Ligand code: 5AD
């Protein structure tokens with residue numbers, strides 16, 4: 001077949017087009033395997049959040065269909081892909097550091113290819129730097145065209161040249177592409193993409209684009225298929241799940257979506273992430289209170305306890321509003337576990353502001369909190385703000401915050417001592433093969449004697465001994 005004929009047979013519509021390129025890449029890989037005289041392997045390394053973790057499962061799904069075999073050790077793999085994060089500067093630094101090492105390994109392996117994708121690639125200065133100083137990279141793409149991975153891979157294999165394809169934004173959502181799951185019994189499910197909030201410190205709206213929700217029917221269909229395939233727990237994913245459905249042709253609320261998902265037979269647990277306090281509705285609180293399947297855990301990022309700083313962050317709620325919300329949630333779902341994200345050292349943060357943050361931490365009593373040092377992201381409004389806080393002041397506040405958060409988290413964990421609760425068994429304990437590790441509805445980990453046959457099952461355990469942030473238990 002000549003080139004023109006070959007171009008004509010490429011399907012124009014998705015996902016058919018990608019299935020076509022999977023087949024083409026499979027044929028290309030066959031030739032590469034013959035030349036190498038062995039199987040070729042891949043390793044997908046994920047940086048950052050659960051969204052990226054889910055995207056990586058899609059990459060794995062495609063690589064497996066193309067015929068690569070998974071190799072957990074990145075230094076031994078023939079195809080290495082980094083799915084990157086850029087939410088804080090240290091995420092970028094880690095990628096550059098590891099890339100340097102990969103470059104050396106590639107010199108020794110003529111069959112090796114290196115690809116980069118994810119949020120960091122959406123920044124033009126990053127791609128410029130990679131093009132200039134990391135010429136050994138084979139393929140670079142961004143967050144908006146990840147569904148095109150098979151096509152880009154085939155293009156790279158056939159052209160032998162570095163392939164770069166980054167889109168500024170998209171309104172496209174491609175359904176029904178292959179995807180692998182890390183765990184057979186639980187899965188992330190995207191319900192929306194992008195973010196429209198523009199918190200002033202955050203790069204996400206610039207690298208993940210405008211908010212768009214998936215059609216509820218596509219979400220339900222995906223979950224039904226997952227359940228038929230053995231999944232009992234889903235984590236609904238979006239940057240701001242509370243604003244789900246606003247952009248749909250037939251608008252629908254997140255609470256309504258949850259009610260539909262609850263009806264799916266065989267599905268036992270529903271989690272979701274992340275909620276923005278400004279959009280958390282009374283309707284959602286009511287649905288959570290009544291649900292049998294929604295887990296007793298809410299991640300509700302506060303970012304700061306100071307209303308003055310919250311305004312500069314463009315969060316669109318005050319300290320009082322946030323505390324009021326927490327009160328309502330605790331009233332409707334008394335056993336709920338609350339977790340949060342907090343940023344220390346936002347520009348202009350004074351000791352009084354920091355004290356307000358500590359006050360919120362003490363009033364809410366979080367079960368756990370992710371604490372971050374503010375990281376300046378070029379292009380965001382906060383990066384241009386004056387009064388950036390000095391490093392030693394930030395470090396001191398960060399340490400004080402961490403001490404408080406950990407003290408309270410330990411106390412919150414210990415209140416369950418002696419209770420019997422259900423865990424979803426996830427794995428054999430990493431340190432002790434006699435123990436199994438499971439997760440409670442409220443997200444706490446429990447380790448208890450058992451065997452591998454329990455993985456993926458829901459079992460009742462007695463929470464015998466609190467060890468700081470987890471329990472040692474016993475199956476009942
Ligand atoms: N600096 C520090 N932390 C940040 N986050 C987002 N942007 C920044 C930044 N520039 C944190 C927020 C968010 C979490 C995912 O990362 O707390 O909730």
Ligand code: SF4
Nearest residue numbers: 195197198199202204
């Ligand atoms: Fe970033 Fe704010 Fe959007 Fe979260 S809600 S992704 S912090 S802009």
